[in-house]
């Protein structure tokens with residue numbers, strides 16, 4: 366995949382073909398209000414971010430930065446407010462144009478960085494894109510983010526060493542960049558990094574957004590002055606209220622206008638944070654000044670137009686959209702507040718704000734209707750169900766192979782099989798061995814119920830965060846994931862019990878070849894059932910500790926009611942055996958062992 370520079374350039378050219386297939390997008394959010402658990406977190410937050418530019422969202426801890434990004438990405442419901450991409454409201458297909466890089470690094474720990482990126486590319490890039498181009502895209506992102514040297518390193522986890530914190534942050538961003546999003550939302554990409562690594566990461570992002578004309582919004586806690594000067598625009602939040610929105614370079618002037626002066630050579634970011642954590646009076650002063658800024662000439666026209674629209678609606682002005690008589694030939698100037706204005710439109714002069722405001726509903730509905738219908742089918746899933754199933758099976762197998770093929774599992778099963786085989790070694794065909802024969806049969810079924818159940822029960826809760834993250838960016842269907850998971854874990858479920866039955870059955874000297882085949886088949890079915898039961902418990906409970914407790918109750922009850930340990934249950938509890946899957950397996954095993962068998966002496 367990583368070969369000569371010439372080849373790399375060629376690949377970049379072809380990758381570029383897919384990147385520039387559609388134009389880049391401007392993000393506009395207006396009067397965002399969010400309440401979570403009855404707590405009003407965001408109050409009328411507005412702002413915009415342009416292609417090729419970096420918008421930084423800053424504010425003290427708990428001021429609502431993450432909530433704002435989540436609301437823009439459509440992952441947190443808004444009480445009110447609009448999010449517009451190039452003038453269109455945020456629809457489901459448009460959400461896929463946004464990538465949201467979470468603060469925490471959520472990955473499969475057993476995959477290498479290269480595997481992670483390749484599987485992400487295969488899952489999230491469209492089927493129509495040739496495999497070679499997908500790999501070229503991975504190659505390009507790897508070079509842009511400078512992570513080539515750690516491609517073969519495991520992602521790792523708390524208990525297993527892997528990528529460093531900075532490398533994980535880059536890996537996180539790389540996975541999202543693969544889909545060539547129009548808008549990138551980064552939540553605290555530099556948290557936990559030293560200043561040098563943080564600077565290099567932000568520089569990578571700045572360069573990437575400039576070269577590829579991407580719109581980038583990032584939250585950041587306390588940037589160094591070097592990082593601060595990279596920002597094009599700045600949105601300050603103070604306890605969920607807007608404290609500033611405008612050019613990053615003019616923030617100091619804004620504070621000076623309130624009589625809050627930043628001394629030369631002092632980091633403007635530190636200065637601003639100090640002021641926003643100051644007394645209530647200072648905080649109110651800042652919030653009120655930001656409010657006044659919204660009424661001033663410095664406030665962007667596109668945001669003003671939206672303010673006016675709300676004002677017009679509140680005053681009950683008639684909206685032509687309500688009448689349903691849209692004249693498409695009348696004044697064909699773009700109605701999306703100048704987004705994509707051509708020179709002819711510009712000559713016609715600025716479109717009156719009030720006029721723009723009254724037109725907003727019309728443009729959104731007209732443009733959306735056609736675009737949405739067109740995108741509805743194109744953008745629902747990036748890949749077909751079959752691709753998702755196939756790639757997820759491979760990925761899950763790679764991720765779980767350490768667990769599936771671990772030497773410990775293999776040795777553990779062989780040792781138990783040999784011990785059981787020796788304890789019940791070549792049972793003579795006498796009446797005294799009937800109880801032992803039943804015991805060995807029961808033991809095999811219980812053992813191969815317990816093992817698959819205990820593996821599968823914890824796998825969903827462990828993977829849930831990764832699956833949630835991937836599914837919220839629309840990567841694949843749940844059905845594809847579930848079936849892929851079942852398929853990839855089949856080897857564990859079937860191969861080990863096959864070997865186990867082979868050893869114990871013949872060592873114990875049970876009833877001949879055909880009984881062996883029937884016995885093997887029922888052990889396989891029992892294992893599959895136990896695996897499925899484990900998945901169901903895992904999905905239903907989702908808490909690892911609780912899962913283990915519930916699965917213990919389930920397996921022990923199935924065992925007790927299985928028909929071997931208890932034969933004289935009270936009549937009013939006799940029905941319980943029918944709820945035990947081991948009861949059915951055990952009785953089939955007993956039938957196979959004692960019918961059509963040589964007579965007992």
Ligand SMILES: Nc1ncnc2c1ncn2[C@@H]1O[C@H](COP(=O)(O)OP(=O)(O)OP(=O)(O)O)[C@@H](O)[C@H]1O
Nearest residue numbers: 401402404406424425426427428429430431432433
């Ligand atoms: N599910 C929730 N229930 C109640 N309050 C919440 C919930 N989620 C967030 N909040 C509150 O909303 C406020 C804003 O949280 P948010 O995570 O957006 O802040 P932040 O600026 O990103 O903080 P930090 O910089 O520490 O990450 C906080 O006071 C937080 O306690």
